[in-house]
Amino acid sequence: MAKSARPKPTGKPEPATPAATGGHNLARLHDLYRTMVRIRAFEEAALDAHKAGDIPGPLHVSIGQEGVAAGVCVNLSREDRITSNHRGHGHALAKGAGADRMFLELFGREGGYCGGKGGSMHIADFSVGMLGANGVVSGGIPIAVGAAQGLKLLRSKAIAVCFFGDGATNRGPFLEGLNWAALYNLPVLFVCEDNGVAAFTATQTVTAGPGVMARAASLGVPGLSIDGNDVLAVDAATADLLAAIRAGGGPRILHAKTYRWTGHTSTDAAAWRDPQDVAAGKANCPIARLAAVLAERGAKDLTAIAAAATTEMASHRAAAKAAPWPQPSTAFDDVQDVGAVRFS
Amino acid sequence: MAKSARPKPTGKPEPATPAATGGHNLARLHDLYRTMVRIRAFEEAALDAHKAGDIPGPLHVSIGQEGVAAGVCVNLSREDRITSNHRGHGHALAKGAGADRMFLELFGREGGYCGGKGGSMHIADFSVGMLGANGVVSGGIPIAVGAAQGLKLLRSKAIAVCFFGDGATNRGPFLEGLNWAALYNLPVLFVCEDNGVAAFTATQTVTAGPGVMARAASLGVPGLSIDGNDVLAVDAATADLLAAIRAGGGPRILHAKTYRWTGHTSTDAAAWRDPQDVAAGKANCPIARLAAVLAERGAKDLTAIAAAATTEMASHRAAAKAAPWPQPSTAFDDVQDVGAVRFS
């Protein structure tokens, strides 16, 4: 099984300079680039494997949205926690989860992060602070808020980051969770990954009022709204917000406008979308945009990095396909300690 | 059994003039006064009956908050619907429910609005558009929103009014319901009766951000914030908001600041409150304030109106105490048509 290249957790994150993206040092730009192309390569391989019938169940990929996961997580240390949603592969990879064990999980094989019990929608890696994807829209909001509250109680320096989509802003937990975080001045960053759609419905057709930032402000949570396809803007805004949070300033929100290239699930062609919109969305690729910046600064290794990512993911995919299924008896493990059943 | 004096439903409500409360005609001021003293008398009689052991279960009275129920409901016709919360006697009375049947219900007797099945927290009178109190905080919000949606679908001219407390603004249904109402441009007026407390906790200690109006605005629901103990201000603001709603302008919110004289339930002394606050709250009595306006305009019959209300409620109370218990077998009625059980 190929070894997964995890991005090194950036212990003390270097503060980014919001205005001058040129101020980023080249290593960090490379880090961001590598994370994004690894996510892209992961998602493309997963999509392909799903089409090939090797990944069972529903699959939600985040192609086009890589800038948000990468730009946020580059600012986190391993001790920081994240919660994610149904479209969480990118968040997990950016937080340092191993692509190898993720692929095994997607394939439902032994050695997967959840031993094959979770699949795509439930990937978690507690060892790197990834507290799990979630199959319920908004499900991660109260969990992140509680994690932040627990961390504060334990006098930890770590903080919590909560990724959710635009669709989640219409469920009750959004109001409750943000009010709660502001009330107890909790160290949590809410990240609204706004791709404009929720399943098969354009979010603006089911959302009233001036938008997520106004909602958050009305609940006492300030923040920044940025172009989520500009990974440097994401990085810079996150750094600013985290600085405030780590200084005890309470919760913040990052609203990142982005675009999802594919349909809702791997089997959804999203034929209802305006082809021009789709083309425009794809033209605004976060990876291509960073590549342009890097090229301007003289980077020559981009193709190699992308190729390495593709090779890496292909090898994880192949390894997953070759991996054994979990022992059937493990279906009975990890329900509960007391009162567990063992029969079939 | 004494006959209940229901306020006549004001078919075509006369628009109030917000600025000049003096512009109110005297009959309307009397109407408002009568409604308020009837609510006060009802609540005092109920509180006393509860202390005497004649009313079982929890009892939440609205003494001090009469201005909101009266000022809002004077603008409604019988066809308009309201939903209420756990502190709903005033809303029911102001909407035209009979104090006689309300007392019977509080006492758990035959002839009560719910046949003794509901009690104080579940009074409803569908015949006057009162769609029910609710034992769950925020429970009435989605119901009111749906009622408005149904009315719109049926091409009815009626609208829905949703009464809730400040405590309800921290539950998810507040976000969902307001977004929904704005989205579908529904004819619904949200009324936040803000007495500053939720059970045994001051609401501001558990609420972040700039407040309910900002939350509503962020969800696309504009409105007015007024002194809820100034019944004329409530009347005027409601008239304005309803005019907009009835003109097809979509939902509105009325935020009415008020004060609850008693503890959370009839058995709660609310000893934790600052005695000075309590004194100030009581000094700002909505009934006394309107009485002053009426006196200035030469009204002489206020004592008589108040005395009549007290007498009326005493007689309903006595009638309820003398009334028979519901037939035990009725416990089996009104569960469902198909699949109902009959045994004990």
Added chain:
Amino acid sequence: MTSKITAKPATIETTLNEAGRLAALQEMRRDPRVWVLGEDVARGGLWGQYKGFLEEFGPERVVSTPISESTIMGAGLGAALVGTRPIIEMRIFDFVMCAMDELVNQIAKIRYMFGGQARPAVVVRMPHGMWRNSAAQHSQMLESWFVHLPGVIVVAPSSVEDEAGLLVSAIRSDDPVLFFDPKDLWPATGTMTAGEIAPIPFGRARTLREGRDLTIVTWSAIVPKVIEAGVTLAQSGVDAEILDLRTLWPWDEAAVLASVRKTKRLLVVHEAVEVGGFGAEIVARVIDQLGPANILVAKRLGAPRLPIPFSPALENQIRVTTDKIVAAAKAAVMG
């Protein structure tokens, strides 16, 4: 799949999904007070159960909603209270957990609490059950919970004809109906009468097979496997009587009792967790009514008390399969 007229003019062959679509379509045409609300319904719904509805009935009667489950449920109730008849589409049963106050504390109780003033005539459609490796949060079966909840009717069809006829009844019912579409069987095909879909009354089981050796009581998505098991059993000389309950509240106690009186052996098969499932109620009731002395065996076969795992290797392990049904039935007949 679009329904196609078969040779026999009186019936059509179609999918369970399409049967439900036709039933809702018929009722929305019949009664302008009927409407549907839920996520993505204007696009035909997640499962295509409402395909073409927007075009025919417009956006006021085919309401695509925000992801606001509490309000989908609660607004449906409110709209019923003023005289409309909403079909509340919950997409996948598990999400109903986001709307339980509205369902349990409001819809189920409102008529009773208000002494009969309220008539919450809603249908709550909640596609449920295990389905192509969707893991713990998209596969639950908790239908037994609602049998324990006063104020509601619980429907769990398994066939094309029942999906259609029971949905018509549900939409016409003045009681709130919890309608568990068997989502794994959406593409299952079958025949139904052509033309007007007649309502199927609640509380009547369907006898899928007559037999003398034991009574198998079952419902919902597991039914095709039970039928299969019945064939296998017959081949090995076990003559099983199979009853599909179709509705769990009210349930056809008389039919079950009559059958068990004959066979003296009862096996309840359901896809849900065995512990605390509706099978327990059936066994307890049969024992209560017939007396232990008149019964030789009363057993249940359900899933072990585990969340649903994702991997096919694990899901298959805990699923109730045809083999397990055959084995349990044989054991019951030997026992």
Added chain:
Amino acid sequence: MTSKITAKPATIETTLNEAGRLAALQEMRRDPRVWVLGEDVARGGLWGQYKGFLEEFGPERVVSTPISESTIMGAGLGAALVGTRPIIEMRIFDFVMCAMDELVNQIAKIRYMFGGQARPAVVVRMPHGMWRNSAAQHSQMLESWFVHLPGVIVVAPSSVEDEAGLLVSAIRSDDPVLFFDPKDLWPATGTMTAGEIAPIPFGRARTLREGRDLTIVTWSAIVPKVIEAGVTLAQSGVDAEILDLRTLWPWDEAAVLASVRKTKRLLVVHEAVEVGGFGAEIVARVIDQLGPANILVAKRLGAPRLPIPFSPALENQIRVTTDKIVAAAKAAVMG
């Protein structure tokens, strides 16, 4: 009521409410990771179960929350995932309906879904049951639902000693524990051992009375009435064995089977609705394990399938009473 030391130095006499308070107090003193969140808890909680906690542990460990049930439940879970041990106070069980996604889809499944990585060590306290005419939305008993829900432990004490000892176990448990405080019994008095409260293991029934004629299995707020009925029955020559299950999952099947093997007659008594209640599971399991041939009677006594009405005249009508228990037990012995 404050606990007072009685003549026997080894025990104290106190209320069930105070027993719970002492247990939580002891555990919060023992383990700084334990904390409590819920509405009004800083003021001692709705029921006084946390009186004095704020003063001793401060506002970070005694967290009065907004009326945000989803987040009370979900934040408790999140805080557990980083290593704290929250007591999630839900005030009144019925409000848990506002937090079912967090309980059912998240807390109960998270360990399993994540292959063992998560340990949701939370206690969810949910005072439940009929209580001084509080009507349908403040009186529900749905404990059987959670027996059917994999991933959780279900506890339902009825005595002072069990409230204390089981709450200590719950707080120390790494599994999520749903703790049903019997709210009608808050003021009930009883004795418990003085000093350190020892944990009571889950899954062990308590025999309240030994007898030969029938086995009555029961739990929660109805227990004092069953005890009373036992005395009355004895006076009329019926010798009932009474078992208080105390925990419903795991439940003490061995104790129940042993008793029914002896008496051959089973009566399950619970306050909840009979249809689909946990009594059904007990009957089904006993029949399954002992075989119908070895049992003379297996019956249940619970409430009829109705929401709880408000009026004393109606509530009394549908309640399980001592008289009904006596009558059911006599019928079981005759039958």
